[in-house]
Amino acid sequence: MRRQGDILTSKHGHAPWHRIIGLFMGLVLVAAACGGDDKAAPGGDGGADGGETTTTADEGPQRQPVKGGELVFGTESDVATLAPGEAAQPSDKVITLGLYDPLTTYVDGEVVPFLAETLEANDDLSQYTMTLREGVTFHDDTPLNADAVVKHFDRLKDPATACPCLTTVSNIASMDVPDGPEGLTVVFHLATPSVAFPNDLASSAGYIESPTAVAGGLNLKTGAVGTGPFTLAEFSAGERVVLEANPNYWGTDEEGIQLPYLDKLTVVPIPDSGQRVAALETGDIDIFQTADSKTVKQSEDAGFAAQKISGSSSTIILLNMSKPPFDDERARQALAYSIDKDLINERAYDGVRVPSYSGFALDSPYYNPDAGTPQYDPKKAEELVTDLGGLDFTLVCIPTPEAELILNIIKQTGEDVGMNITIETQEQGAFVNRIFSKGGDYEAACFRSTHFIEPDAIRPGLTTDDAGNLVFYSNADVDRLLDEARQTGDFEERKAAYFEVQEITGEEVPLITTLYDLFGNVYDAGRVGPPPDGEPNSLGAIKPGLLYAVGG
Amino acid sequence: MTIVRTVLDRLVKLLVVVLIVSFLTFMLTKLLPGSPVNTILGSEASNPVARTALEERLGLNKPFLEQYLSYIHGVVVERDLGKSYSQDIPTTTSLAQRLPASLQLMLMAQAISLLISVPLALLSAYRANSRTDKAITASAFGLISLPGFALAVFLVYLFSIQLGIFPAVGYDRITGPGGLGENLKSIALPVAVLSAGLTAVYTRVLRSDLIATLQEDFVLMARSKGLPTWHILLRHALRPSSFSLLTLFGINFGTLIGGSVIVETFFVIPGVGELAVRSILQREYLVVQGVVLVIATAFVLVNFVTDLLYSVLDPRVRRTGA
Numbered sequence: 001m002r003r004q005g006d007i008l009t010s011k012h013g014h015a016p017w018h019r020i021i022g023l024f025m026g027l028v029l030v031a032a033a034c035g036g037d038d039k040a041a042p043g044g045d046g047g048a049d050g051g052e053t054t055t056t057a058d059e060g061p062q063r064q065p066v067k068g069g070e071l072v073f074g075t076e077s078d079v080a081t082l083a084p085g086e087a088a089q090p091s092d093k094v095i096t097l098g099l100y101d102p103l104t105t106y107v108d109g110e111v112v113p114f115l116a117e118t119l120e121a122n123d124d125l126s127q128y129t130m131t132l133r134e135g136v137t138f139h140d141d142t143p144l145n146a147d148a149v150v151k152h153f154d155r156l157k158d159p160a161t162a163c164p165c166l167t168t169v170s171n172i173a174s175m176d177v178p179d180g181p182e183g184l185t186v187v188f189h190l191a192t193p194s195v196a197f198p199n200d201l202a203s204s205a206g207y208i209e210s211p212t213a214v215a216g217g218l219n220l221k222t223g224a225v226g227t228g229p230f231t232l233a234e235f236s237a238g239e240r241v242v243l244e245a246n247p248n249y250w251g252t253d254e255e256g257i258q259l260p261y262l263d264k265l266t267v268v269p270i271p272d273s274g275q276r277v278a279a280l281e282t283g284d285i286d287i288f289q290t291a292d293s294k295t296v297k298q299s300e301d302a303g304f305a306a307q308k309i310s311g312s313s314s315t316i317i318l319l320n321m322s323k324p325p326f327d328d329e330r331a332r333q334a335l336a337y338s339i340d341k342d343l344i345n346e347r348a349y350d351g352v353r354v355p356s357y358s359g360f361a362l363d364s365p366y367y368n369p370d371a372g373t374p375q376y377d378p379k380k381a382e383e384l385v386t387d388l389g390g391l392d393f394t395l396v397c398i399p400t401p402e403a404e405l406i407l408n409i410i411k412q413t414g415e416d417v418g419m420n421i422t423i424e425t426q427e428q429g430a431f432v433n434r435i436f437s438k439g440g441d442y443e444a445a446c447f448r449s450t451h452f453i454e455p456d457a458i459r460p461g462l463t464t465d466d467a468g469n470l471v472f473y474s475n476a477d478v479d480r481l482l483d484e485a486r487q488t489g490d491f492e493e494r495k496a497a498y499f500e501v502q503e504i505t506g507e508e509v510p511l512i513t514t515l516y517d518l519f520g521n522v523y524d525a526g527r528v529g530p531p532p533d534g535e536p537n538s539l540g541a542i543k544p545g546l547l548y549a550v551g552g
Numbered sequence: 553m554t555i556v557r558t559v560l561d562r563l564v565k566l567l568v569v570v571l572i573v574s575f576l577t578f579m580l581t582k583l584l585p586g587s588p589v590n591t592i593l594g595s596e597a598s599n600p601v602a603r604t605a606l607e608e609r610l611g612l613n614k615p616f617l618e619q620y621l622s623y624i625h626g627v628v629v630e631r632d633l634g635k636s637y638s639q640d641i642p643t644t645t646s647l648a649q650r651l652p653a654s655l656q657l658m659l660m661a662q663a664i665s666l667l668i669s670v671p672l673a674l675l676s677a678y679r680a681n682s683r684t685d686k687a688i689t690a691s692a693f694g695l696i697s698l699p700g701f702a703l704a705v706f707l708v709y710l711f712s713i714q715l716g717i718f719p720a721v722g723y724d725r726i727t728g729p730g731g732l733g734e735n736l737k738s739i740a741l742p743v744a745v746l747s748a749g750l751t752a753v754y755t756r757v758l759r760s761d762l763i764a765t766l767q768e769d770f771v772l773m774a775r776s777k778g779l780p781t782w783h784i785l786l787r788h789a790l791r792p793s794s795f796s797l798l799t800l801f802g803i804n805f806g807t808l809i810g811g812s813v814i815v816e817t818f819f820v821i822p823g824v825g826e827l828a829v830r831s832i833l834q835r836e837y838l839v840v841q842g843v844v845l846v847i848a849t850a851f852v853l854v855n856f857v858t859d860l861l862y863s864v865l866d867p868r869v870r871r872t873g874a
Contacts, residue, residue: 074721078830081639159605164594166602221639236649237641238830239723239822270721270820274705278720282712285721429586429835436590436597467598 063530067257069549070264071528074276074288078238078269083220084207085156085163090289090519093204093541095267098243098260100207100226101251103130103149104198106536109453111198115144115208115227117184119201125193125489132184136250138210139224139231147181151211165205167460167467171197193487195494199454203537229260229545241267243544251545261548280304280524287523287531287547289540292402293352296520305525309534310354310518311361313450315406317395317512320440322472325393330384332509334391335444336374337381338414341514348405349515356513358502359458361451366495371502374509382417392420396434397446399425406514407446435470449513453536455498456486462505473510526550562859566852571624573848574841578620581837587612588637588835610637623841633845634838636831643842646827651846653723654823656739657815658808661746662801668747669754674785676755677762688755695752704745704818711741721820742819746812750804754797761793768792791865798865802858806851 075091087096105114113119118131136144155161156169163169171194176187190197200206209218213225224232229251230243243265251259268285270276273295276288281302290296296306319326319335326332341355357375360367374380385391395410397403403425411421426434434441447470450457459482460468464475478501485497519540521531532546589606590597597603607613611622626632633643676688712720718741724734765771766789774784813825824843831839 159601160609162592162602162606162609164592164596166593166596167599219640222641236822237639237646238650238826239820268722268820272818275708275721275818275820278708278713279722282716282720284719428833429584429591432590433586467596 063532063548065253065255065257065261065529065546065548066550066552067261067548068263068552069261070266071262071287071547071549072266072268072285073544073547074268074270074279074285076269076273076276076288076290077271079235079241079267081221082224082232082235083163083204084152084209084226085161085165085169085203085205086221087204087207088164090291090539090541091267091269093535093538094289094544095241095243096204096207096224096226097228097535097538097541098230098265098544099224099228099232100204100209101228102203103201103206103208105202106453109536111202111453114202115206116201119198121195121197121489125195125197125487126190128188128190128197130186130188132186133250134184136227137248138213138227139246140210140213142210142212142225143182144208144227145181146177146179146183146186148208148211149186150175150177150181151214152208155214156205163205165200165203168200168203169205171200194456195486195489196454196456199452199456230265233264238269243267249545253546260545261552262544265544265547277302277304277522280522283524283527286527286549287521290520290522291517291540293349293518293520296518296522297350297352299520299522304522305530307521307523307531307534308518309520309540310516311363311451312519312534312537312539313448313517314356314359314513315515315517316447316449317410317514318435318442318445318447318471319509319511320443320445320471321474321510322439323443325388325391326443328388329508330388331391331393332512333374334381334384334388334417334419335393335414336509336512337377337384338417338419339410339512339514340376340413342376343413344406344409345515347409348402349518353515353518356516357506358513359449359451359461359505360455360498360502361516364451364453364455365491366455366498368499368502371499371506373502373506373513378413378417381414385418390418390420392422393443394422394424395444395446396424396426396431396442398428398431403446440470440472447511448517449511450537450539455494456482458482458498458501459486462501462510471510473505473508475504475508478504562856566849566856569852570845570848574624574845575620577841577844578623578837579616581832581835581840582616584832584835586835588837591834592638623838627845633842636836636839638834638836643839646839647824647842647846650822650824650827651809652725653739653821654809654816654825656735657742657746657812657821657823658805660739660743661750661808662804664743664747665750665754666801669751669758670790672751672755673758673762674790676759677766677789678781678785680763680766685759689759692752692755695748696756698748700745700749700812701814701818703748704741704815707741707744723819723821739821742812742815742821745815746808753800757796757800758793761796762789765789765793794865795862798858798861802854805854806847809847809850809854 073094075094077089077091079091079095080089081087081092082096082099084100087093101115103114103116104111104119115133115136116130117133120129132144132146132149138144153169153172153175156163156165157172159166171191172188173191174189177183177185178187179185207226209220210225218225222235229246229249231246233244234240234242245260245263249259253259270279270288273290273292276290277295277299279285280288296308300306319332321327345351345353345355354362357373358367358371395407397407407423411423414421435445460466462473462478463469463482464479481497481501485494488494519534521540521542523531527550529548529550531542534540534542588610589603589612593602593606611619623634626634635642636646672688676685679685708720711718718737722738724730724738726732726735728734771784771788774788809824813829815821816823816826824846828840828843831843
């Protein structure tokens with residue numbers, strides 16, 4: 001239920017939403033298992049990305065990575081920013097995951113140290129002690145040490161940096177470096193105990209940049225000096241971003257082969273979905289990412305391989321509870337009962353998506369299948385509308401062909417049960433302004449909700465008076481449950497709390513989830529080896545260090 | 553002396569026009585709902601601390617007029633068109649990166665259109681109402697009716713996918729490793745799409761004017777003197793028939809410097825048009841302002857040159873000081 005990005009966002013313009021994604025990715029929590037000596041091999045080599053992102057295996061050959069070669073990767077939109085703490089949309093992530101290493105990452109759904117060697121929490125989750133990997137250097141040969149980490153978080157915490165992660169990193173009250181700035185240990189003291197802290201470090205807020213480069217005036221939005229498997233060779237906005245293998249990279253795969261596999265990766269933005277397929281056919285690109293399920297199907301029909309990633313987000317409808325008609329629970333329930341998700345799936349997505357009834361992915365351990373969330377039931381919807389004496393409202397969305405189709409179905413099924421729905425479309429900037437204006441200048445609005453592995457990610461969206469609560473939902477029990485769940489590392493306690501939250505919100509319907517999004521990485525199997533699994537919380541983005549060219 | 557005065561007069565007018573355009577653009581972008589703060593901060597935009605800090609850093613907390621005057625001061629005194637809010641890229645850098653592609657696209661499209669349309673129009677007008685004329689006119693009409701994006705899809709299918717001659721997307725700079733050859737290959741299809749529409753319009757306009765000119769007495773006189781047809785067409789008829797063509801040519805010059813949004817987006821050409829649209833959507837006020845300044849200046853300058861060329865085409869214009 002963590003909201004970020006419009007569901008019906010134009011494929012050409014995700015820009016505003018990656019900022020939101022960045023924030024939400026930061027608002028995460030801790031897994032107690034995160035301490036210890038777990039070591040994440042940089043090369044999961046196609047291992048499950050785990051957690052709530054489900055990768056459907058394509059029918060191509062098994063991964064047999066080889067070193068060498070160059071590939072061209074097509075993205076849906078131009079890169080918005082490379083900055084740590086800000087990069088969040090898929091086109092940003094596929095690049096920044098190559099330039100930087102996050103302090104923690106996910107293995108089989110568990111958050112584990114990555115650039116950090118260890119991360120240990122104290123008993124009440126108010127303090128975390130991190131030890132960094134030894135011998136790691138940035139691309140400019142600056143050594144990775146405690147000083148770099150402290151400077152990184154001090155920079156993000158400065159409001160002048162304008163990081164969408166500000167709220168998240170502001171929970172770091174102070175940092176100590178017991179072994180001195182040149183040492184490898186950092187102790188984080190949190191303002192509020194949080195089990196989500198290790199997850200925060202798996203987002204782009206956990207990408208550590210070279211302090212030397214920052215002191216030298218590097219523009220982190222268009223430049224990068226990280227510790228990742230690639231160095232940045234070229235950044236041309238709207239044209240291409242070129243990554244070259246970092247010969248000094250510390251990471252290897254499970255076979256001991258030094259990463260990255262590729263010598264060079266060029267990332268080019270191709271906004272038009274038809275042109276992405278054409279470019280793959282002509283060999284102008286070797287692989288592309290897409291959030292358009294029709295493109296995935298079209299590409300498969302044309303003989304290309306497709307890696308499908310589902311469950312990382314859903315399309316949703318926000319219901320503004322601060323004003324009529326959706327301040328009335330019956331109105332919210334009526335709309336929820338009137339939406340035929342199977343019909344939308346069939347007509348708009350060729351039946352390839354899965355209806356969604358929760359803020360969690362289907363395979364999340366926190367997903368409650370018996371939460372009582374309204375399912376399609378036109379009779380109940382009609383009864384509620386009659387009880388209300390009618391239901392008139394405006395549903396506002398960003399105009400895209402896909403949105404038009406979905407909205408027409410919602411309008412039709414709603415009007416079949418006596419509602420009067422006005423559809424309004426508005427360009428992205430104006431749309432965002434309405435959603436974030438004081439009190440929310442909307443009645444119902446299209447949006448996208450990302451399902452993070454860390455369940456605390458749903459907290460801001462449902463907490464009374466939180467800046468991320470765009471529907472103005474308020475329930476004291478939900479506030480209490482979410483707070484309790486955040487401050488314990490006990491899985492069963494947390495699960496019980498989130499199950500109860502889903503039952504309450506299933507009844508009160510502050511928003512309606514429609515279908516799980518489907519992301520695809522489409523590639524020519526003759527040129528590209530099967531891609532690694534999608535990164536959790538990254539809307540289908542993959543780690544480029546694990547991509548390889550067939551034949552090298 | 554007259555020419556110098558005319559040039560000075562035009563330059564003053566140019567400055568006034570650009571100033572008015574820049575003010576209106578500044579005002580209009582501010583009137584747009586939304587803010588770059590929302591774009592950059594996302595839901596953190598609701599955080600007053602973050603919002604205030606960012607607004608202060610970007611200077612968006614100042615009154616409108618102060619923002620505008622500060623901008624103009626930067627442009628005039630420091631030759632600084634500001635930076636993009638989200639990426640901190642100087643607008644001048646963005647424009648310098650984008651203008652070459654748009655200029656090349658525009659110049660090649662215009663040149664090819666003229667090279668094709670002038671002979672076609674001459675042939676069509678000379679053989680007015682013949683089968684040839686009808687075929688040319690119908691073809692031109694068809695090309696005008698054909699939307700650019702549809703032609704683009706067809707050309708990509710034929711020349712990129714089926715024949716594999718040209719790339720489907722991307723722009724190779726002349727300075728790139730592929731040199732001029734790869735550059736021309738990468739720009740071929742976008743130029744073809746733009747040229748198709750321009751050629752059709754130029755052919756139709758020039759043909760109409762030529763037919764009218766060919767009815768003139770001086771053409772009859774030339775014929776009676778036994779001058780060759782090509783001589784009459786090129787030396788006597790073409791020049792006085794070129795006013796409408798020149799006007800259109802000038803207008804398109806200015807318009808295309810701003811880039812062709814559809815063509816640039818479709819073929820992933822890093823041009824000014826694509827930059828303008830993206831900047832508007834992301835509320836990058838200063839980049840929008842920079843793009844508009846470039847387009848307005850180019851437009852006024854090109855039309856100034858066009859006016860001068862009128863007098864070359866017809867000395868009467870020069871004499872009357874029009």
